[in-house]
Amino acid sequence: MSNEEKKRKFKVQAINDEILGKLSLKNRYNWVNNNLGNLLTKEQNAFFREVQKFCLRFEKKNKITHGPDEDIYDWVPAFGEKGYITRQHDGKCVDLDYAEYGLAMDFVRNLAIDMFDPQFAMGGGATVLAINPIYDHHDNVPVRLEALKELLTGKSPGAILITEPERGSDAVHQLTTCDEQEDGSFLLNGVKIYNTNAPRSKWVICYATAEQNNGNKMAQFLINTSWEGFHVERVNIPWVPKLYLGKETLKNVRVPKEYILGGVGKGREHLFEGLVPERICIAAMSVAEAWGALAHAGIYVNLRKQFDQEILKFQGVGFSLADYWARTTALTFGLLKFCESYDEKKEKFGGEIPKNISQAMVAGASQFKYVCTQLSKDVCYECANLMGGAGLCDNTLMYDYLNISRIQEIVGGSRQIQQYIMSMALRNLYKMSVF
Numbered sequence: 001m002s003n004e005e006k007k008r009k010f011k012v013q014a015i016n017d018e019i020l021g022k023l024s025l026k027n028r029y030n031w032v033n034n035n036l037g038n039l040l041t042k043e044q045n046a047f048f049r050e051v052q053k054f055c056l057r058f059e060k061k062n063k064i065t066h067g068p069d070e071d072i073y074d075w076v077p078a079f080g081e082k083g084y085i086t087r088q089h090d091g092k093c094v095d096l097d098y099a100e101y102g103l104a105m106d107f108v109r110n111l112a113i114d115m116f117d118p119q120f121a122m123g124g125g126a127t128v129l130a131i132n133p134i135y136d137h138h139d140n141v142p143v144r145l146e147a148l149k150e151l152l153t154g155k156s157p158g159a160i161l162i163t164e165p166e167r168g169s170d171a172v173h174q175l176t177t178c179d180e181q182e183d184g185s186f187l188l189n190g191v192k193i194y195n196t197n198a199p200r201s202k203w204v205i206c207y208a209t210a211e212q213n214n215g216n217k218m219a220q221f222l223i224n225t226s227w228e229g230f231h232v233e234r235v236n237i238p239w240v241p242k243l244y245l246g247k248e249t250l251k252n253v254r255v256p257k258e259y260i261l262g263g264v265g266k267g268r269e270h271l272f273e274g275l276v277p278e279r280i281c282i283a284a285m286s287v288a289e290a291w292g293a294l295a296h297a298g299i300y301v302n303l304r305k306q307f308d309q310e311i312l313k314f315q316g317v318g319f320s321l322a323d324y325w326a327r328t329t330a331l332t333f334g335l336l337k338f339c340e341s342y343d344e345k346k347e348k349f350g351g352e353i354p355k356n357i358s359q360a361m362v363a364g365a366s367q368f369k370y371v372c373t374q375l376s377k378d379v380c381y382e383c384a385n386l387m388g389g390a391g392l393c394d395n396t397l398m399y400d401y402l403n404i405s406r407i408q409e410i411v412g413g414s415r416q417i418q419q420y421i422m423s424m425a426l427r428n429l430y431k432m433s434v435f
């Protein structure tokens with residue numbers, strides 16, 4: 001890295017040249033590859049390396065420093081062109097035809113991209129939330145397929161508008177209304193908030209209800225943000241300063257018939273059907289953050305000397321890192337198995353998992369979301385701590401990990417909501433098992 005590039009990245013260099021050089025993305029990828037090589041299948045490994053290679057070249061070619069002045073949204077088209085926005089689907093319905101796809105492949109994609117830049121990966125995750133419902137409900141309607149292709153190929157990021165200022169965890173008692181018109185279109189009115197990517201998105205998925213506070217009257221819409229009556233402001237979230245989150249005011253936004261993905265009465269079902277992959281992707285992102293932090297700390301503590309010894313050799317450092325490394329490895333194994341099992345079931349049932357199986361996976365998705373987000377927060381903090389001042393200054397991605405890992409417990413349903421879902425599942429389990 002040239003001196004000029006370094007200057008853009010951080011105000012003052014705190015870490016010495018040798019260690020900073022060894023903390024390169026290439027070495028961090030190597031470190032994770034040597035951890036996960038045996039766990040991944042041949043195909044997963046090959047795809048993992050393919051995405052890594054792209055990220056390495058992209059970082060070098062564009063002289064990316066991950067410094068505060070960079071706009072992560074500028075990178076979306078290049079990743080979209082390569083088909084790296086999501087690999088949950090094969091892309092066939094919009095003539096893309098990816099060879100590697102499914103939840104497990106997407107986990108691998110996510111891991112490589114998160115290690116490149118965690119805020120960029122999180123923005124991509126929000127686009128995927130907009131992609132999934134269009135994928136499931138395009139019904140071959142041309143305008144929906146067009147939007148889907150634009151999102152998949154990185155022409156625009158996407159966003160999902162569920163949360164409202166007065167309805168967060170309680171997402172099914174919405175206040176944003178949709179009123180059907182004589183021509184079959186709907187007029188939407190209300191306010192949404194904290195919607196990742198919305199200020200930078202052309203397409204958003206929005207939920208509204210024909211009767212306030214009635215979950216049975218919810219509907220789901222695809223909206224072009226340039227339509228009249230759609231107004232968006234940026235909400236600043238200091239822990240992810242590069243992401244654009246929106247607060248949207250909808251004033252008589254007219255949604256034509258062909259953009260209705262789920263009519264009145266279907267919205268709630270559509271909201272719930274996306275929850276398993278959404279929570280698994282948040283879990284995957286959290287695990288990826290943990291690996292990113294572990295790779296930094298794992299390299300740093302082998303180089304940093306105090307009392308004339310590499311600090312890894314002190315039990316306070318080495319044993320602590322070993323503890324979080326073990327937990328991350330174990331959860332990665334578990335999560336990957338869940339993803340593979342989800343993919344197998346999807347394939348077995350012709351692309352759509354039957355409702356009873358999907359519902360049974362809801363508790364599993366909550367379990368992984370719950371433990372992985374906690375793990376990420378703990379691992380990222382501990383890794384930063386083990387790196388001392390070097391883990392807290394702005395010379396590496398560690399401050400990104402530290403901040404972003406604290407957000408994951410809230411997004412996609414808070415820790416307490418996951419506990420609630422799991423406790424209800426325990427009730428069902430009891431009823432199913434004890435006679």
Ligand SMILES: Cc1cc2nc3c(=O)[nH]c(=O)nc-3n(C[C@H](O)[C@H](O)[C@H](O)COP(=O)(O)OP(=O)(O)OC[C@H]3O[C@@H](n4cnc5c(N)ncnc54)[C@H](O)[C@@H]3O)c2cc1C
Pocket residue numbers: 126159160161162163165167168169170193194195196197237240245407410411412413414415416417420
């Ligand atoms: C960075 C970021 C990105 C986001 N991205 C999106 C997005 O793309 N799209 C979108 O629609 N939303 C998004 N959100 C919103 C997010 O999903 C909500 O913030 C979250 O669901 C919580 O809602 P709330 O903020 O209104 O908190 P509240 O629901 O008011 O919760 C406050 C506290 O009360 C607790 N609580 C609430 N109800 C219960 C209960 N029944 N039992 C126990 N505890 C309870 C919660 O766990 C929490 O600790 C994002 C939020 C953030 C911070």
